[in-house]
Amino acid sequence: MCVYKRDKALRHRGIKDTPSLDRCVPTCANIARTDRHAAGLRRRATVLDQRAAQVPGPLGERLRSNARHLLDLADAHRHTRITVQDGTA
Known part of the structure; x- marks a missing residue:
């Protein structure tokens, strides 16, 4: 599950303020299990x-x-x- 915060995202791309779920990294601080x-x-x-x-x-x-x-x-x-x-x- 992603609790998206742009400043913590490891794979933030572009200017969107939404996550790119196809580029998730297991160690990202936005992941919530x-x-x-x-x-x-x-x-x-x-x-x-x-x-x-x-x-x-x-x-x-x-x-x-x-x-x-x-x-x-x-x-x-x-x-x-x-x-x-x-x-x-």
Whole structure:
């Protein structure tokens, strides 16, 4: 999900004040992930690992590498997410 702020965008192009979602970068400060997004990343990583087990050589390694990357993104969300604490409302 993009919470667009032009001054934080890594891939801002042109004079538009809207995001170019086809040019997103996973490390952009405008990206906001929910727990649901992180769970989806983990599910996708599992699928990629399962496919990698059936594919030999470089293609299998690329699938495993992509799966590790998705898990890293999900882990980063878990470590940096902002949660509502009881009694803070």
